[in-house]
Amino acid sequence: MPENPLVREIMSSPVETIDPDVPVSDAADAMHGARAHALLVTTSPPSLITSTDILAAVAKRRELATLAVSDLLTESVETVPPTIRAGEAAAMMTSLGIGYLPVVDSGDCVGVVSSADLPERFA
Numbered sequence: 001m002p003e004n005p006l007v008r009e010i011m012s013s014p015v016e017t018i019d020p021d022v023p024v025s026d027a028a029d030a031m032h033g034a035r036a037h038a039l040l041v042t043t044s045p046p047s048l049i050t051s052t053d054i055l056a057a058v059a060k061r062r063e064l065a066t067l068a069v070s071d072l073l074t075e076s077v078e079t080v081p082p083t084i085r086a087g088e089a090a091a092m093m094t095s096l097g098i099g100y101l102p103v104v105d106s107g108d109c110v111g112v113v114s115s116a117d118l119p120e121r122f123a
Contacts, residue, residue, distance in 0.1 A: 007089050008082035010118065011103045011111030015040045018049065020070035027069050028054050038100045038112060039069075046102050046109055047073040079104040080113070090118050 018027050018039045027039055027049050041047040053072045057064060079102045080089055089101055093115055103111040 004085045004087045005119070006082065007080055007084050007086060007101075007103055007113050008111070010086055011082070011113040012036070012117065013103075013111035015102075015109050015112055017042050018069055020047070020068065020073060022069050023065050024049075024054060024057060024067045024069055024072060025064040028064060037116075038114065040102060040109055040112065041069055041073045043070075043073070043075075046077060046079065046104070047075050048077050048100055048102070048112075049073045050100065052099075077102060079109075081105060082110060086113075086118050089113055090115070093118075 016034045016036050016039050018030055018041055020041050020043055030039060031051060038048050038050040041049055049069050049072055057067060057072055078092060078096060082103050082105050093099060093101065099115045101113050102109050103113055
């Protein structure tokens with residue numbers, strides 16, 4: 001792998017998605033089944049729900065079966081094109097304090113890059 005690969009070379013794809021009206025318990029099941037820590041929520045613009053969002057709800061003793069994904073999702077997420085370098089994506093994640101960036105090409109979400117996808121030298 002190149003020293004500073006393109007995001008498209010390290011992103012997770014295809015993207016795991018979920019509808020915003022689905023119960024959070026279903027999102028947790030989907031994450032578990034996909035071995036993913038984030039799901040792209042089918043909103044426009046794209047949104048995310050992460051395992052951290054779900055754990056925060058559990059810690060607050062919220063009922064996941066009656067809570068909708070739309071109640072927990074992170075709106076207005078930053079996105080990146082597939083052609084930026086991993087180092088630039090890592091710098092964005094660090095400066096914004098986030099762990100996931102949807103990868104958007106010509107208006108379509110084609111993947112998600114997470115801090116776990118980044119080579120160690122950028123983490």
